[in-house]
Amino acid sequence: MTAYAITLGLLFGSFLNVVTYRVPRGLSxxxxxxxxxxxxxxxxxxDNVPIISWLVxxxxxxxxxxxxxxRYPLVELMSGLFGWAVLRCIVLALPAETPWWRALGLFSIHLALGLGLLAAALIDISHMILPNTITVGGTLLGLLTVPLRPGIGWLDALVGAAVGFLMVWLPFDLLHRLLRGRPGMGLGDAKLVMLAGAWFGWVGAVTVFMAGAVQGTIGAVVILLVQGRIDEPEAVTEERRKLVAAIEAAEGDERRELEEELARDPVGSKPESGWRKSRMAFGPFLVLALIEYQLFGEAIVNGYLEFVGWQ
Ligand SMILES: [Zn+2]
Known part of the structure; x- marks a missing residue:
């Protein structure tokens, strides 16, 4: 079972490299x-054997x-390890009377979720975009698999998704736009916390958001200490330059539409100087928190509730 889980992880990791390279470039x-x-x-x-070919x-x-x-063998390594972690933390933690088809189903959907999230994090790091295919697709997968997953009902999943989305959208998108004229976080982040809620209920959504924020802050401090500043990814600067050039070339309605698109984009203007105005992708930290919750969440929440005396 361990060999099977790791091999499957490695193969999917190899596919993931193809996805993260081709999807943002609009290739099949x-x-x-x-x-x-x-x-x-x-x-x-x-020459296409995960990890080994790169080493050879x-x-x-x-x-x-x-x-x-x-980055390619590293992604394959992470995926292989993730396959193993899903087996150890999720599948082998199931009660002994669980039928094999349910165990296999749970293994597959959790592997798909984790690897989809890894792809989203990699795309967000270089392009500051979280693709809907992964955030909305992952939310739907969470809702559709409720009957398969133990410990969660339809209502928990739906309420969780709604709480997750609103928790980010209300303060960081709507309010921020009203006060500052530009969203403070991409809608992609809101959809990622919505995904957390669809999978793990509202407690999961809140925990993932908090843990993501804490780890994001630590990450930003570490980058500032090491590099002295936080740079936006090159691809983001390049994509904005292209959009601005397209606006200059356009006229009338088309120009107005492009200008609106630029104004809606949280990374539509050049980053201002000074570390307090730095621009960093939050998606990877949310993904990290999501994967932590996926593998260890129940243990963490129950431990905490026990600690404060609720259980
Ligand atoms: Zn070549």
Whole structure:
């Protein structure tokens, strides 16, 4: 079972690399098959083995010797470990009388959730976008799988999703727009906390949001201490430059539409100087908190309730 879980994690991790490379670039994830992103040569199966091929090729493509980022084997490693963690923390924690099909179903949906979240975090780090396919798709998966998952009912999941979304949308989007004229957080963050609620109820949504905020603050302090400043990702600067150029070239209605799009975008203006105005993706920290809650949540919440004497 351990070998199966890790292998499945590794294979999905390999696929995840394809997804995070192609989706933000608007390319198909099925066609063409794996090819070198530098020279276009198709990659042979034996050069496409998760982690091992990267080590054997010592981080360089066989075709043109272009450097292959260490990010690829790292993502595969994380996915393999995640497959193992889902088995240990979720599947093996089920009561012994759980039928095999239910255990397999739970393994599959939790692996899909964790890897989808990992993809969202990677895309958010480089593009400051959380794709709807993952945030809304993950929310739907959470709602649809309620009958399969122990300890949660339809009402818990629906209330959780609503609380999660409103908790971020009301103060950080609506209120912020009224006061400052621009949203303080992307809607993607609100949809990610909505996902947390659909999977883990309102307690899960609140815990994930708090834990994400705490870890995000620690992360920002660490980056400031190491780098002295927080830079926005290059791709974000580039995408804004393109949109501004398109506005300059457009006229009339089209121009107005593009200007509105820019004004709605939380990263639509150049970041102001000074660390208090720094711009950082919050998604990866929410994802971290979500995965922590997914694997250890029940234990943490019950431990806390016991500690304060509620149970
Ligand atoms: Zn090549």
């Amino acid at each position: 994830i099925v066609r063409p098959g794996s090819h070198c992103t530098n020279c276009g040569t198709p990659i042979r199966a034996y 090729l010592r981080g360089r493509a066989r075709c043109c010797k272009a450097r292959i980022s260490v």
